[in-house]
Amino acid sequence: MRLTSLLSILARRGRVVLALGGLALLTGCNFNFWRMDGHQSTIDVNGPVAKSQLEVFYATCWVTFVIFVLVASVLAYATLKFRARSEADEHAEPPEQGHGNPLIELSLIGASILALVIIAVPTLKSIGYTYDVPAEEKANAYEVNATGYQWWFKFEYPNEQIKDTGPLVTANELVIPAGRPVRINLRGMDVIHSFWVPKLAGKVDMIPNRGNFLWLKADAPGYFWGQCAEYCGDSHAVMRFRVIALGPKEFNDWLNQQTAPAREVAKVAATDQPKAQFAAYRTDWKTNEKGWTKEFDLNPLDGWRAQQFPDTKHEDAALIAKGRGLFQSKTCFSCHVVRGHMVGGSGAYPDLTHIGTRTTIAAGVLENSSEQLARWISHPDRVKPGNKMYVTGYIPNNIKLTPDDVSALVAYLHSLK
Numbered sequence: 001m002r003l004t005s006l007l008s009i010l011a012r013r014g015r016v017v018l019a020l021g022g023l024a025l026l027t028g029c030n031f032n033f034w035r036m037d038g039h040q041s042t043i044d045v046n047g048p049v050a051k052s053q054l055e056v057f058y059a060t061c062w063v064t065f066v067i068f069v070l071v072a073s074v075l076a077y078a079t080l081k082f083r084a085r086s087e088a089d090e091h092a093e094p095p096e097q098g099h100g101n102p103l104i105e106l107s108l109i110g111a112s113i114l115a116l117v118i119i120a121v122p123t124l125k126s127i128g129y130t131y132d133v134p135a136e137e138k139a140n141a142y143e144v145n146a147t148g149y150q151w152w153f154k155f156e157y158p159n160e161q162i163k164d165t166g167p168l169v170t171a172n173e174l175v176i177p178a179g180r181p182v183r184i185n186l187r188g189m190d191v192i193h194s195f196w197v198p199k200l201a202g203k204v205d206m207i208p209n210r211g212n213f214l215w216l217k218a219d220a221p222g223y224f225w226g227q228c229a230e231y232c233g234d235s236h237a238v239m240r241f242r243v244i245a246l247g248p249k250e251f252n253d254w255l256n257q258q259t260a261p262a263r264e265v266a267k268v269a270a271t272d273q274p275k276a277q278f279a280a281y282r283t284d285w286k287t288n289e290k291g292w293t294k295e296f297d298l299n300p301l302d303g304w305r306a307q308q309f310p311d312t313k314h315e316d317a318a319l320i321a322k323g324r325g326l327f328q329s330k331t332c333f334s335c336h337v338v339r340g341h342m343v344g345g346s347g348a349y350p351d352l353t354h355i356g357t358r359t360t361i362a363a364g365v366l367e368n369s370s371e372q373l374a375r376w377i378s379h380p381d382r383v384k385p386g387n388k389m390y391v392t393g394y395i396p397n398n399i400k401l402t403p404d405d406v407s408a409l410v411a412y413l414h415s416l417k
């Protein structure tokens, strides 16, 4: 084939590709593939640790890109220059084959070593930097313990000791001070999990009986998506969490609110009838159905901020009291701590003292709305197959909840701010 005809075919195809692309744009085709700032992007970094790891990625990309261009150019040159130009060429014997050219072989070995050295320098630098909080920042570092359970994350604040109780404990949403290094001690309670907040730091395993740690820093206040990154059983893929970074004052306010006991709206003894008549929540949820609204995704940090305050206008004290009673009678309290409300619970299950202030439930899988909380309480197995609330809680204890029970429990849990 003549070179000119080859080029004209390429030009025609190029126009088709352009036209299809334009059409896709006009029809509002979603080009998410090209977006680099998704929730779990490692390219859109928001802290020095993730940035250092991204630099290693780019160094490797550039080296391999140069190798690709060199090899592809030689290949293209040889393909065009030595192509068969006639029938006779096509059937000709191959020319005499040569082998053993010390100059070429030594230069290729040298070039390979050079490429590896170019990658090794930023790699070693980054390994040193990301390993632990830099010495000059140690004094300013904040410490948190994170423990992986099947399938949720427990966060402990060893610096915030609550009288007669121990350290502040939360679940699935890790609130940290922005602009300060945070050293996170990592443990696994049952199997190996892995702690990963792509925009802030690369993953480190959470291993039973072995202390691991990592450090990270958020440059500015923000809301970041995290994910367990080590296969850990049925619901590994839905073992998520969030990191919320706050400025100094806001972080302090948050600590004060969280270390306080659960908010009191109504005691169990209330005899009033609930005023609010809830429309029944949906019950036909399917496994893997989305638990998320787009509105929340647009501005999650402001969503989180709004979630910190009680909705006193719409609260129904009698319904909350009913929910509080059910939380006891249905034995929820024997696993979950609600500090200040009832004695019970264990550290092996999510602490619910301030569950109303979290933006997510079920380890970051569902938005913490009334509808999604009702879905989680009524069908935990459809959200997280194999989860302990269902398998070792609901089934052996024969826990059954009517739609009214679910409404009351939702009202109670959401009052816990």
Ligand code: CUA
Residues within 6 Å of the ligand: 148, 149, 151, 192, 193, 194, 228, 229, 230, 231, 232, 233, 236, 237, 239
């Ligand atoms: Cu925990 Cu995967």
